[in-house]
Amino acid sequence: MSRAALLVLADGRFPAGGHAHSGGAEAAVKAGRITGAASLEEFCRGRLHTSGLVSASLAAAAALGLDPVELDEAADARTPSAALRTAARRLGRQMMRAARATWPHPELDAVARLFPKGAHQPVVLGVAARAAGLGADDAAYCSLYESVSGAATATVRLLSLDPFDATGVLARLAPAMDLVARDAVDAARRAVEDGVDALPAGSAPLLEISAEAHAAWAVRLFAS
């Protein structure tokens, strides 16, 4: 594996569409659930242990070579909100374009053919990690970091939050990310033996419900 390839894939400027999404932060800011650095940290911690863990395990499983079609179905089953499924597929399609241009690989082409309108983003991320010569741990870390860094940068824009405070939040979450990444990879390895039902199915109902409401707003800064 190349450590530098991991940095390329994890870079917030990797051109895969993430900048237009807030990870639920826009809805949470409007509802008064995120008002500053402390509540942003709690929000992100909640994401890490629910949708973050699920996404990271899907990414790790895809990186281990599990069938992307089965993983995509597993992602659908773990995402009750139709708006979030749409957002995940849109981001998956964007990730696919960026990954195919960056690390050309027949497995990426095969998934692109199977899902012309996009597979769930963590699944594509995992296949992209494979194409980049990265492992399941790397895929899990990329997915987990994205699940909180997107919300943090969006909150900087939404609340004019001090960017140093937002970055401090991410740094304080690092130990929790290590633990969740380990759980995600353990689950992905079990799924190699036992099938995709071994993957976690944690869910944050408020994220799902507020995503549905957010998708119907007439005026918003972020797509999700």
Added chain:
Amino acid sequence: MHLDHSPSHSHSHDGPSALSADAHRPDGSRRAIRIGLGGPVGSGKTATVAALCHALRDELSLAVVTNDIYTREDAEFLLREAVLPPERITAVETGACPHTAIRDDISANLEAVEDLEDEVGPLDLILVESGGDNLTATFSKGLVDAQIFVIDVAGGDDIPRKGGPGVTTADLLVVNKTDLAPYVGSDLARMAADAKAQRAELPVVFQSLRDDKGVAAVADWVRGQLAAWTAA
């Protein structure tokens, strides 16, 4: 590079989709020319797009992608004006940063233009409008084949002198709302001289959408770009 996104190779119908500015679609046909319109807030980008649609829709198959900052206002203006059927207008959400979506991370816009060609094509021309942004906001060459930068006389007649990537490098600079020049004290001759100094041989059009000629000069420029694209 992959065989399937090199224009010099034959394309299979079941190949994965295009990646970037490839001049051919996955089925091997030549895609529509993509022309970007950028410029500061309120300079008349959407009005120019609407006028272009009126001027060109009877002779060309065209579609529009808008990049609004926080609403679907520009797309809805075009729909309200009924310049094109709704299925030919797509709004891209930009996460508060239109310049990111047209330059740094063009994936959502590429999907929009490709989906328009798949769903309402074949198309001759796709206009990609940026949300109002700053003087440095230009389109990626991976997204558009040519770009128009729209400024207006009321935004200050020193903008051509100040330059910036939009003013100096756009394939066409449009100075809009010339009818307002007497009311806001803008010196059109000075703007023309400054633009010439910044842009050398690159063309500049002064336009007022309220006079008889309207968007005619810009429409002619677009026809010329399309002719060159088709001949290439």
